[in-house]
Amino acid sequence: MEPITTITSTSIPIMKDNIDTDQLIPKQFLKNILKVGYGRHLFFDWRYDKDGKPNPDFILNKPERQGAEILVAGDNFGCGSSREHAVWALKDYGFKAVIAGGFSDIFYMNSTKNGFLAIKLPLDQREILAAAPADAKITVDLPKQEVRYDGNRFAFDIDPLWKHKFINGLDDIAITMQYEDQIEAYEKKMPQF
C-alpha cells in the first residue's frame, strides 16, 4: 500500500446524501477479477447517457474539474453493497480522499484497507469546501488531522491505528501475522461440539 500523508488538490463536490455503492460502481462492472480498471466506470449511470456518451452536465465530465483528487459529498456515503470495487473505482479514477458527512461502516473499513482517506466533516464545513472554485486547492493534512482551505482549518478524527497504517503504507496481514501465537492459543481453547 502506498503511504499517504498530505494531499493538496482541486476538488469535486457531489453533495447528495446516501450515495450508495451501486451508484459508485454498478454491478455490470464487478465481474472483473482485477483491482484496477474501474475508474472509467465510476458514477457510471450519472456520468454517461444511454448511448455511453459523457453527460456534459455531470460534474466529473466538466473540463475545469479534471484532475481533482478530493471528493466532497453528503451524508451516509458508500451505503449499500459491501463491494470494495467502489473504493477501487474512486482510487482508480484519481481520487485520494473523500470528505463526507458520514460513511457506511463497511465502506469505511474498505477505505482503510486501500490507503483511501475517508474524512468526516460537518455540513457547514463541507459547504465551504463544496463552494470552492474549480481551480482552488484544498489540503488534507493527515499527520495534523486537518483540512485546510482559504484560511479555514477543519480538524477531523481518525483512529490512531488506521492513521499509522496510512502514513506508513502498512500491510494488514503482515501486522496480524505477528499475533500468530495468540491466534493459535485461541484456537486451542475454542469449544468443540
Added chain:
Amino acid sequence: MSQTMFDKIWDQHVITGKEGDPQLIYVDLHLLHEVTSPQAFEGLRENHRKVRRTDKTFATMDHNVPTKDIFNIKDEISRKQIDTLAKNAKEFGVRLAGMGDEDQGIIHVIGPQLGLTQPGMVIVCGDSHTATHGAFGSIAFGIGTSEVEHVLATQTIWQTKPKTMGIHVHGKLPKGVYAKDIIMGLIAREGVSFGTGYAAEFYGDTIEQMSMEERMTLSNMAIEGGAKIGTMRPDQTTFDYVAGRKYAPKNMAKAIEYWKQFYTDDESAFDRVIDFDVSDLAPFVSWGTNPGMAVPIDQPFPEIKNEDDQKAYDYVGLEPGQTAPEIPIEFAFFGSCTNGRLSDLKIAASVLKGHHIAPQVTALVVPGSRTVKEQAEKLGIDKIFKDAGCDWREPGCSACLGMNPDQVPAGVHCASTSNRNFEGRQGAGSRTHLASPAMVAAAAINGHFVDIRKAGVA
C-alpha cells in the same frame, strides 16, 4: 455491569487489542462467493500465503449464475469469475458448492440451510447481506475484499467494537403483515443510516413468535438501516432449526448448553434502545430509490422535502400524493436472500393459487437455493407459480441485482421481494418497489399493488 449478547460474543472472540481501538477478532465461519473473492485469492497467491482454516471456510456461486440453462454462461466475464472461484477453491482446498451442486444457492440461504451458521459465532462474508446470519445469535457482517483476503490468511479480522442498539419489536403482527413489513416500516421511520456504527439486536415477543426464516428476513435488512449487524437471541426455535442439518454440531446437547450463555442481560446494556410496535402495522411498499423511501399501502407518497426526494421521484416517474396501487406493475420478482426461502415461496404461492398474473406482467421465481427449489417442487409449489404464468427458475441472486441476464427493463416498475431499490439496481433504468412476497404476488395478479389485508389472502 450488564452486558448485551453482542458484548458477550465479541469479548469471547478478541485475540488482541483493547476496547475502543481496533481489535483482532477470531472468525468462526467465512463464507465466499465469486464476486468479492478473486482479488483476495490473487493476493494470497502473490504473497505465497495459504488459507489458514479451510474447515471454517465455505464457498458457492450465486451472484452471476444464470437461472436458465445454468451451465451455459454466455457472458464471458461472468463465466471467468465463476471459473476463477472453482479454480481458487481447488487450489486452496476450500469447500465449494459449485454450479449444479445440490448445496448450491445464495450464500446467505445455504449457510443456515447447511447448519454452517450457528449461534455464538463470528461470521463474515464479502457481502453486506451477511447480516442475515445474525438471526441465529451470531455476530455476522459484510466485509470488503481486502478483509476477505485477511480472513483467508489469518482467520481473524481487525474491527473497532461498534455501539449497541436494542430494537424492541412487540405486538401481534396483523394478518397480511410480515417480517418484511416490520423491517421496511422500521427503516421508513428511522431512515437508512440510523444503525450506522451500531450492532443491532432485535428482541421482544414478536421476534420470539417468529420462525427462523422470518427472523432471517428481519436481520437481512438491518444493513439497509445502516446496521451491518442485526442479531437475535438464540432460543429453542433456533436450536431446533440447526439440529440435524449437514454441518450441525455432532453433540447438540453440548452445543446448546454453550449457546444458551448468549443473551442480553437487560435493556440498560444497550447504548440506545428503540421501540417498534407492530400491532397496527400495515404492508409496506417502497416508492423511491432507497429502502427508507417507503410507505404503508394505504398512505400517499410523501411531499418533496429535498433534492434527493426530487431526484428519486424523477427517477421512478411517480409523484407525491400518489399511492402504491397507482404504480403500474409490469414485472414481479420472487427471490433473494431476503425472501427466497421456502416459507416465502409458500406464502406467495398461497396468494397466486387459482389466479393468473396480469397479461402485462413478467414474473420470475428464483428459489434461494437448490434445496429450496427441490422442496418447493415436492410440495407442488412450482406448479402453482407456473399455472399462474410465472417463470420458475434455477437458484441464485438473479434480478435482485441483475448481475446475470435476469434484469428489469428500463422504465419498468417491478414489484420485488428483494432488499434494495437503488437506481439501476435491477437493471439500468429499472424501477424497484420492495414489498413482502404476499404483496408482490397480489401485485403480479392485479398489475398494481393492492392491500393484501383487504384482498382477504394471507
